[in-house]
Amino acid sequence: MTSAGGRVREMSRELGFDRVAFTGPDAAVEDGNRLASWSEEGKSAGMVWLTRDPARRASPRSFLAEARSVITLAVSYQTGPLPPAPGAAYGRVARYAWGLDYHPAIEARLDRFKDRLRQEFGDVLARPSVDAQPFLERAFARRAGLGFVGKNTNLIIPGVGSTLFLANLVVNLDLPSDDVLPQGCGSCIHCAERCTTGALDTPFSLDARRCIAYHTIENREDIPPALRHRFGDWLFGCDDCQDVCPFNARPLESQWPEFSSDRGPGAWLALGDILQLRTPEAFKSRFAGTSLLRSKRSGLVRNACLVAVHRHAVDIVRDELIDTVRHDPEPLVRSHAAWALGRSGYSWARIVLESARGTETHLVVRNEIEQAIESSSLPPPPKGENKHDTL
Numbered sequence: 001m002t003s004a005g006g007r008v009r010e011m012s013r014e015l016g017f018d019r020v021a022f023t024g025p026d027a028a029v030e031d032g033n034r035l036a037s038w039s040e041e042g043k044s045a046g047m048v049w050l051t052r053d054p055a056r057r058a059s060p061r062s063f064l065a066e067a068r069s070v071i072t073l074a075v076s077y078q079t080g081p082l083p084p085a086p087g088a089a090y091g092r093v094a095r096y097a098w099g100l101d102y103h104p105a106i107e108a109r110l111d112r113f114k115d116r117l118r119q120e121f122g123d124v125l126a127r128p129s130v131d132a133q134p135f136l137e138r139a140f141a142r143r144a145g146l147g148f149v150g151k152n153t154n155l156i157i158p159g160v161g162s163t164l165f166l167a168n169l170v171v172n173l174d175l176p177s178d179d180v181l182p183q184g185c186g187s188c189i190h191c192a193e194r195c196t197t198g199a200l201d202t203p204f205s206l207d208a209r210r211c212i213a214y215h216t217i218e219n220r221e222d223i224p225p226a227l228r229h230r231f232g233d234w235l236f237g238c239d240d241c242q243d244v245c246p247f248n249a250r251p252l253e254s255q256w257p258e259f260s261s262d263r264g265p266g267a268w269l270a271l272g273d274i275l276q277l278r279t280p281e282a283f284k285s286r287f288a289g290t291s292l293l294r295s296k297r298s299g300l301v302r303n304a305c306l307v308a309v310h311r312h313a314v315d316i317v318r319d320e321l322i323d324t325v326r327h328d329p330e331p332l333v334r335s336h337a338a339w340a341l342g343r344s345g346y347s348w349a350r351i352v353l354e355s356a357r358g359t360e361t362h363l364v365v366r367n368e369i370e371q372a373i374e375s376s377s378l379p380p381p382p383k384g385e386n387k388h389d390t391l
């Protein structure tokens, strides 16, 4: 007869998860301390929600008091190689967001998983989690031996890679804990070398203040000026530290149609289209059902301004940028449009900035315009200024 653990493993495969492993509810206590010291160092940047109660994130009992085991699950979102950019005026989307938003896609399968557990084991209590619960998903996955945590802080599963989503079911069933996997990075430091902003200067500890993924997805404010010229092509998220990882050289392909590019934004988005999204409604209807909603309209349009400079596309999206600096409703966005115009080095851009200075009423934006006018007398950034430009 198949054991309870064996049956749960079979179910996870039948429901399309690529890997499964079990651990106990108290496995990640130390990781809660890690989270606390990480945030004390300031590395959580503006993600206050993440660091409010580290001990709570390390214990699934906070959302299921009867928890006896954690079923940790992984599903690949790898859907083939990066296609070439359709043109210069395009920004890159991180791979995890190419298809539909992963939360509802995974939650639907976890709901079916819950039903199957009840059919098999009777009145089982099961609480699903994909980001929605305060839960250290990587820590539990590592403790369960689902994979190991790499120096880039991602969970890596040998034979799968790290381009995977994690999900969990916390249950009141007793399941046998799996063995922890040995750390597999060895002397490799490719991810830290590749990270253009220095966010991985300390291995295993990402500094979100310097992370492109943090700024392009989570940061609702200014991109720090000192980092702006290091963002490369990234419009939403960043895959640099995963693209160079040897464990992603032959990744496991995703079997989930939800993650395919033709269901979502895909790898590249036209900057001109993004720069024209003037209202939250227009943004929501363009990106409904995708992960891009997370950045909000103002975040994505702000990011597009930066990418236009990196891809030497300011002249191509000239009309859209002029309209943005003059008419975008958010000061945040107008500021970044001014920065982009200032960095472009075009004489027409300087004229636009001078006229915007005359009409701009927001003090912070006016300062940004002043600085942009000053920097516009400098020569434009040479092609390839960013050593990782993919142009």
Ligand code: B12
Pocket: 030, 031, 032, 033, 034, 035, 038, 047, 050, 094, 095, 096, 130, 131, 132, 133, 134, 135, 136, 137, 138, 139, 142, 149, 152, 153, 154, 155, 156, 162, 163, 164, 165, 166, 167, 204, 205, 206, 208, 211, 213, 214, 217, 218, 236, 237, 238, 239, 241
């Ligand atoms: C906040 C968050 C972010 C933040 C901060 C990321 C970070 N590294 O902390 C930002 C916005 C930057 C981000 C970016 C990305 N994210 Co994110 N993010 C999260 C979220 C919601 C919480 C992560 C967290 O708690 N961070 C705090 C730090 C301190 O915790 P941690 O990295 O998880 O590490 C803990 C343990 O792993 C352990 N640990 C870590 N290293 C080591 C080393 C040793 C030796 C030991 C003993 C322990 C240990 O201790 C840590 C603290 O408890 C999780 C979902 C969740 N609820 O867990 C998704 C999650 C981590 N993100 C995910 C993804 C896909 C991404 C991106 C790839 C998206 C993209 N392409 O832009 C990038 C990857 C950037 C990177 N290099 O990490 C996936 C990761 C899958 C994977 N293979 O690991 C998750 C799990 C979402 C999911 N359900 O699939 N993310």
Ligand code: SF4
Pocket: 152, 194, 195, 196, 197, 198, 199, 200, 206, 210, 211, 212, 213, 214, 238, 239, 240, 241, 242
């Ligand atoms: S996601 Fe990008 S910026 Fe963030 S640590 Fe990885 S390479 Fe660096």
Ligand code: SF4
Pocket: 150, 151, 152, 153, 184, 185, 188, 189, 190, 191, 192, 241, 244, 245, 246, 247
């Ligand atoms: S690139 Fe190298 S050091 Fe970084 S996570 Fe992958 S194996 Fe580890």
